[in-house]
Amino acid sequence: MLDTVLQQPAMDFVPQSTEHLQGQEAPRQRARVHLLVVDTDAAVRSACAEIASSLGYAVQSTADLNQARSLIRGHAADVLLVNLPYGGYQALELVSEVKLLYPGTAVIAMTASSSVNAAVEAMRRGAADYLTKPFAVDELSAVLERAASTLSIDAESRQLRERLRLSQGLGSMIGRSAEMEKLYRILSKVAQSTHPVLVLGESGTGKELVARTIHAYGPNAFKPFLPVDCGSLVPTLIESELFGYVKGAFTGANKSKDGLFVTAEGGTVFLDEVGELTLDLQAKLLRALQEKEVRPVGATHRVPIKARIVAATNRDLAAMVEKGSFRKDLFYRLNVVNLRLPPLRERREDIPLLTAHFLDRISKGKARKYTLSDDALRTMIKYDWPGNVRELENCIERACALSSGPVLELGDMPTQLQQQGLEAHRVAAAEPQQAEHPADVIPLAEMEKQAILGAIRKLNGDKLMAARLLGIGKTTLYRKLKEYGIQDPMLDE
Structure with a gap:
């Protein structure tokens, strides 16, 4: 057939x-x-x-x-x-x-x-x-x-990327930089075990997203994923949330309630900002992890638990251990496997991909196709993003809300980005045109020129396709070629 x-x-x-x-x-x-x-x-x-x-x-x-x-x-x-x-x-x-x-x-x-x-x-x-x-x-x-x-395939990282692509809510884990590829490979291995995992990284790098990925790709993905923010609750509330309580344990406890470690039923409990726990709670958490059982608040009996623990923090736990503000034994118990998430400034090549993702999502919601101006994108790539991916997302949403047209200009960006862009223009204007550059430093304008000419040559002179793949308008491309004094990019040097 x-x-x-x-x-x-x-x-x-x-x-x-x-x-x-x-x-x-x-x-x-x-x-x-x-x-x-x-x-x-x-x-x-x-x-x-x-x-x-x-x-x-x-x-x-x-x-x-x-x-x-x-x-x-x-x-x-x-x-x-x-x-x-x-x-x-x-x-x-x-x-x-x-x-x-x-x-x-x-x-x-x-x-x-x-x-x-x-x-x-x-x-x-x-x-x-x-x-x-x-x-x-x-x-x-x-x-x-x-x-x-002829293909060189890392099967585990491929499977994880495919799962991320298909799983609802996990598509925001975007990046093709070396740092992200390394993270994908580690995640694919870590997810298959049930050992505790410690996720380290600055605020806004996506620690909860990584924790959800570990759970979704693990053997108990069909069981609950239960997050708790250790930095936003008072210690008594955290204890009752994690371990549960019995009726009459405190004022307002009208009935008994199981804690997250019990209700997880073999799933994952995500302890966000675990570095904020008091020493007393750290001791109780350590005992729960060691003995695999908890004692609800006000109870005399213990309840067995099977939950996997994924903890995260933006603090330096090793330094806290040295200072005595975090228990060394708990640190070692949580740090069976640790993942460090790179800040956005260490994977700048992913900024265009993340920006395109956010723009595409917002465009679908507003039935308008948003794009970035060249000046805005260059400034965003140079910016250090102290708030990381979360700050980038907020920046794009703000620009779309303030923009009067489909092209987002530098003026639509937050003040700190506008200031960086203006400073870059001021420095460029103040520098003599004949200034010499170190041999290993290529001026941005020259890199832009080579990128444009290289794309046109790879596409055998197809300027329209080159403009589309470079993410610029055809008018911009023709204007750049005119500035370079190039009539035929296939022949002129």
């Missing part, structure tokens, strides 16, 4: 609704490779998906090029299998875009025998292989196996 479908002549382009075909369990013991099939022929899509699934691929498919772009941006594909219809310039654009933005993705072009030139062009744009329709099952299998063998 599959041979019959794949060896039929290619059908004309007929728009269809997007469909997703989930990959089945791989028969081979190798990392799951994610394949995206893009073809307007539903029968071919289905046949390719079935063959790839039998080879161990996790498969998604679509007939729509824009939907394909969205799936790829979500890191859904390691291998792209795309049909190039006769005169399929848009599909070739997709090949160029994928190889420019995600060079690690292996692209395989499918083409009818009458349009082999399109396959040659796809190879020139970075495709790793191609198939000429009609093709046999073993041909497709061989090409997919070659593609899989």
Whole structure:
């Protein structure tokens, strides 16, 4: 049946609704490779998906090029299998875009025998292989196996990223920097155990998000996740929240209540700002962790617990131990595994990704497509963000609320960003144009020029596509080229 479908002549382009075909369990013991099939022929899509699934691929498919772009941006594909219809310039654009933005993705072009030139062009744009329709099952299998063998895959970090992408509420964990990739790998291992975890990081770095990720990706994800803010409650309330109480234990205790350690029922209790606990509560928490049981307030009996503990703080617990304000034995009990979340200033390359995510979310809510001006984005990348991702999100929301148009300018940003931008302009204006730079320092203007020219050359002179991928308007691109005095970016130096 599959041979019959794949060896039929290619059908004309007929728009269809997007469909997703989930990959089945791989028969081979190798990392799951994610394949995206893009073809307007539903029968071919289905046949390719079935063959790839039998080879161990996790498969998604679509007939729509824009939907394909969205799936790829979500890191859904390691291998792209795309049909190039006769005169399929848009599909070739997709090949160029994928190889420019995600060079690690292996692209395989499918083409009818009458349009082999399109396959040659796809190879020139970075495709790793191609198939000429009609093709046999073993041909497709061989090409997919070659593609899989060229990929270097960290299976655990891949699974975690896929879960983050699909899980509601966890999509804000965004970043492709080396620091975030390292965090993904550690999380994928930590989540599979039930050991206590200590999450360290500055305010606004996403400590609770990491705790929820550990829970959602762990073996007891179907059980409760119960957070408690140790810094916002008085000690007596924290004790009753964690350990519970019996009727008559204190004024207002009209009935007994189980604490979070008990109601978690094998789930996760998240102790946010654990460094704020008093020494008395630290001692009770230590006993609960050691003996795996708690004594409710006012009770004489003890209740067994099974909850996993994930604690977080923005304070230096090791220094607090030295000063005697945090118990050393509790520190070691909580610090079985510790995760340090990098501040935003240490992963500046993720700022454009985070900004795009927040803008996309706000745009959907207001039915308006917001974008950032070049000046605003440059300033945001240079800014240190003491409030980290939380501050960045608030900044974007404020700018969208104050902006009079779809383009967010530096003037729409909070005062501290405006001041930094003005200072940068003042310093640039005060510096002599002929000032020399150290050999290892490249002026920002030169970096911008090389980025623009490099993108145009990679796209074989396609200025409109270059402008789109660079995130600037075509008018801005042409103005920049005029400033550089360049008529033909493919030839001029």
